[in-house]
């Protein structure tokens with residue numbers, strides 16, 4: 001896998017991609033661009049498994065939310081997201097993209113990894129909704145820092161215009177920044193408020209780098225790396241599947257000594273939230 005990875009890794013920064021091993025780049029920049037993670041046929045397969053779920057979005061309950069906030073019945077979705085998609089469509093686990101992400105995460109972290117989370121975000125044409133700057137770690141309620149790699153797999157070519165990923169390389173070294181509640185998430189029209197979308201204002205956007213990608217490409221980032229996607233300003237959908245693989249998978253999450261201690265009420269680690 002090391003060989004394969006070197007041939008598909010490019011860096012969002014300007015450094016020579018072949019000069020530094022991918023795991024060192026990941027450690028340094030907290031982000032990588034994978035120019036050809038998977039095949040076009042595999043992307044087709046992923047689309048064919050995700051599209052039917054978005055077609056019945058309003059029947060999926062709490063897993064389906066609009067990141068853009070509350071929605072009146074009949075009003076189109078602006079930033080629909082489905083969480084833990086592999087639980088709704090287990091055939092996603094057999095895709096080449098899933099298997100390669102797991103292998104690459106193990107290589108980058110230098111340890112066995114397991115599935116931790118996945119979600120899909122579809123941005124309709126002209127959706128007017130950016131995904132604001134944030135660190136994924138801000139969503140974690142775990143008592144131990146996440147040790148994972150988060151893959152963002154677009155299901156069509158992505159550009160700045162349709163909402164590609166942006167990163168601040170190196171921001172993975174500055175710890176968890178204060179986040180505020182950017183919007184409340186609702187599942188279904190006028191349904192219950194299920195959770196919140198977090199964002200941070202502490203971003204030096206002059207250091208941000210856009211990552212346009214061809215079909216079959218992907219990005220990978222560290223849980224502390226600041227990232228953002230812009231609104232979809234085109235007349236076609238922007239679809240993405242996001243996969244998190246982490247050290248020890250379920251065991252680290254549930255049986256790590258600090259997790260067990262937190263369950264007993266010792267040393268909990270709530271996310272930092274600004275008001």
Ligand SMILES: O=C(O)CCC(=O)C(=O)O
Nearest residue numbers: 121131136227229240242
């Ligand atoms: O797909 C998007 O627009 C944003 C994805 C993202 O920010 C994330 O998965 O943390």
